[in-house]
Amino acid sequence: MKNAPKFGCVVLMACCLFFLMSFLTRPVPVKMYKFPYKHAGLTERQAAEHLLDRFTYGSTPGQVDSVLAIGLEKWFDQQLSASLPDDSLNKRLSAYDAINLSNTDVCKIYPPGFVVRTLAIKDSAISKDSVDKAVDKKAFNAQIQAYMNKKGFKPDQELYKQFIDQHILRAAYTHNQLQEVLTNFWFNHFNVSFYKGECAQFIPAYEREVIRPNALGKFDQMLLASAKSPAMLYYLDNFISVGPPPPTLPKAAHKPAAANNPDMMMGGNTVAKTTTPDMMMNGGNIQQTKPNTGGDMMMMGGSPTPSAAKPVKTLTQPGKNVNGLNENYAREVMELHTLGVDGGYTQQDVTQAARVLTGWTVYPISENAYGAAMKGLVARIGEKNLAAKGYVHEGDFLFTPNRHDQGEKVVLGHTFAASTNPADGYQQGIDLLEMLAHHPSTAKFISRKLAVRFVSDNPPQSLINKMAKSFTDHDGDIRQVLITMVTSREFWDKKALLVKTKSPFELTISAVRALNADIKDPYPLFNWMTKMGEKAYYYQAPTGFPDRGTYWINTGSLLSRMDFSLALTSGQIAGVKVNLNTFNNQPSENPQDAIKLYSRLLLPEVNADATTTQLLPLLNNPALIAKVNSAGNQAARQPAPPAEKPTAGAPGDMALMSAIVENKAQTPPPTPPKPVYAMANNKGNNMHALIAGIIIGSPEFQRR
Template sequence: MRTPAKIVCLFVFLFIATVFCTAFQKGRPAAKSVFPYKQAGLNIRQAAAHLLSRFTYGATPGQIDEVVTMGLENWFNKQLEGNLPDEGLQGRLRSYDAIQLSNTEVLSKYPPGFVVLQMALKDSVISKDSVGKAVDKKAYNEQIQAYMASKGLKSDQELYKQFISQHILRAAYTNNQLQEVMSDFWFNHFNVSFTKGECAQFIPAYERDVIRPNALGKFDQLLIASAKSPAMLYFLDNFTSQGAAVPASQPAMGMMMASESPQKTKPVNMAAVPPKNVPGLNENYAREVMELHTLGVDGGYTQSDVTQAARVLTGWTIYPISSSGYGSAMKGLVAKIGENNLAAEGFVHEGDFLFTPNRHDKGEKVVLGKRFEANGGYEEGVALLEMLAHHPAAANFISRKLAVRFVSDNPPASMIRKMAKTFTSADGDIRQVLRTMVNSPEFWDAKALRQKTKSPFELAISSVRAVNADIQQPYQLFTWISRMGQRIYYYQAPTGFPDKGQYWINTGSLLSRMNFGLALSSGRIPGVVVNLAALNPQKGTETAGKALVSYSKVMIPERNLDMAYQQLIPLLQVPVPAAKMNNEAGKTTAVSQPVSNKFSGMDAVSGAEELNEKKKEVVPVVNNNMLAQVVGIIIGSPEFQRR
């Protein structure tokens, strides 16, 4: 749907104005409570709304009542436990059979394209000359498809589609919202990407078996599990890293004495640093595990530390989980030694992980002042990761990232210090760090309210939750999320998506967000069914202005929306013709879903009605398209864009 230029310009202006000119309520300090929201002048319903905006993907209609009834602290503790029943979600996930497969099963059923070609060539289904050079490409592709069907093979793209779809369903429907939010946070922190083919097929198991189970646990356990995952080993190339032929007695070069403090590291004499192009040594993971996963870019490490850490982590690779393609590299080695003899020979086999002592650098190393004696093995890699996970710089770095995610783009240093202190004293227990954060007055401060801008994924999921949408084809939402600027699981850099509002918002993205809101509210996203009339309990209203007020209260609860009404009501006077409303917004599909939104009317409420009375303007609700426009404008509004 093409949105009128007047609306786009108004929305750009309103969003910027909302970011910089928001007026917050101020109140007197009240009696002490477990969560200090009263000190910020919030009542219990406003506090519940704030909790839901931070620790879920958005409140569903009536959920604030549930949280207030349960008690804010009790609700938060239940979310920290992360074990609420999820029968409804599990029912929606039953058709996604691929998401429960092991890595071995994935490689067997969804092999990479080059493996399929190798198999087809071996079975003489195609000729070597036809690969990439077929004259009749359609016939060639049909031949490959028929061969795959005969072998019971499926395209890896179907695997990715199932995985993305289940992620959207989990975010929209799980009762354990905090666990899902934290799973998303940690996946982004330990980012891997479908764009790197070597790791792509291992990503579903990576999220399922590494990220989600550890999302609310101990940080060191999550760090080590990610380091040993095939997805991470391939993504950052550590699966190939092996030590040079260095005599065990030779000391590490360019190292500092163990007695020196890491914070006092002196500039490295680069002449003493082992060359970066040592055959077999790959520093990619060692660098990122310090810069992105634990210490941060200002964590006090040097290039020498990176090189030494890479040497410590040599020999960490993939157990042969496939007979061909990715995951098969160690097949010959394991066969030569014998699976039953691995442990006796110093190999470590845990699930899909394999430590190979014959590829490990046996020399002495020093990282951040910690000396690793010569002739070490797998255990020194674990010791290195434990040291990084418990480093003071890691406590501060992880605490700050959590505060940015849950509080504001520029969180107060005072709160970060408290969180970092808990991180250290609680042995990296993420639950305890989150408790410290939510019990801090800074979390509830007016400066933190509505200060986060929703990412495209957060906007899409919060929208479907706000209107109680029935998602029957979740991949349709992925198409919209990608169009709005966030192609989940395809971010190439190991940094993950930036968690700052300025990254997401520009004129083009606001236009896409508004088009999404109108497409969702008008039922023009195939497989996503909405019933707008069921959302609104009020009766008796016949104007679009009054509908705007009533639906805003349902979709953006417990906020002072007087200014928002004044900004948005003029937009209802910008006509969106029925033909445009019925046109597939964004040109996504050819199939439309009916909208059960018979307009039942609402009671008169202050705000919009008063404004219309003063202006003597009454905007009639003439059809379902107008109601869809009302809800679409709410979704696209600056107020809904913030959490």
């Protein structure tokens, strides 16, 4: 009995240790949860299909059964962890050698066209007078191509094509579907565009390093990473935003300051010696695209309070090639990235936030292309001395204190004190972004956007409130917000089933997945998406593509969607192999049997009898039959439309990125047709291709 207390202590310690280890060895859960789909009157099978509709790009054959075998909640946990192996996808992606290049390597290997021309002139490979004026365009292009070959340069369009291809392959084949769906969602939220040449080269790394790794993480980390990305810094012009020069100091005190900041011109702007006139830069920077106008947009200097300050003109005035305060990013970070248009901020807040973020720019990524602007400054100060002088260098981001507004600012009632300490300038920017990320308006705005994406175009306010509370309670943890959404009864309401219209990208990928298509060349699919109205990565406005059905559906788009569906199922899209015999080893000649077969395959939880009644009359439609027999082959033999080239500079400055001068007097030779997987792959059974195509083009398949 004397040993009983000791024995009890040992048992208690063992239990505590076991309890502690159970937490350390379980990578995921936050808390256990169950989906309340039964309260909505859904079967487990219907619930599995609903999960696949909303959190993947569409189910593959037999995937509903797989989810049921795993368990609905466990399947969702796996998607939240985004750690499923993707060996087959990685094998496909291994053919793309540019998608993992750093921004520095991209600038070296894929320099934009104007840079190639500038370097070719510098090296006497071409004459400056021949640019855009060459009589013999073919000979000029040959000179440029020879120069690029000599230098090891590749056309930047090849980089963009590889990036688009990998986007399609990831969506079609990754097992971590939710991560890819959210990568697309967040890229659209923090939109940048290939149309703006300054940021185009940096978009592959932007998605790879900023968006995808943070898609299921903390919102503030993604916001901060996007703010520091060269793609965003160039897209919304914050890389040129500078504050006013510090107030003139007494002569004795001014000398040390000048010694510490030898590069201060125009509010600390530095002219890089390597910058050339052809780069259309002032001090190495592109002229801002949205000049500030109006009293509300004037900088408030370093006055103690905005209300008492006398407005002074911003350094950047309309029509003048000088640098100054640029409000583009400050406006969009509030309106589109965080608070929302009704988030409670004013124009004064925008101006003050822009002042806080002055000095946030791009480290010299390349000697020749964008990112060279700060080269002279870094060289003069010395890489080893940057931190000591208050500069912050993280990857391709650089904070330059000599370009930062040192005066007091007030944003949303929060005061950022005036300071001449270089370290304070950078921290103010961090504090501002954190404040915006954790603002109650941001919680509501982000929650609503997620609910629109995953529930309906008009989600219930009760659901948005729950998600916003979860956003706030869990420090902006996207996983927790999604758990709150998917465990709510509103998510499982029958009214929310099949109410979201698929975008052209979603339609294309869901059709490919439903048919187990083998994508040999993704780019023809991109051309089809573009024809249907969604040119991925090319949306010009910072809003990103609208996420509502009315934007995607009109008479023209419906016809294009049907054309795509029939071309796909009849094997007439170049580079995409579809074999309907995989699902039907003994093709039935009975149309009703065939319709039921493909209804079960493509519309798992839709009444097959109703589908049969609707589709039977269409099987005798001459126009649809003609499309299956010939239209797809005809389209596949046409050369792919040339990718539109990004433009550099402000609106109206349409300098093309391509180094090659287009020869409009000559017609380019037709592109050789790529392999077309025609009806031979389907044992010549046009009826089955027609049925599958009509189902994919039907309203039922177009919804998720």
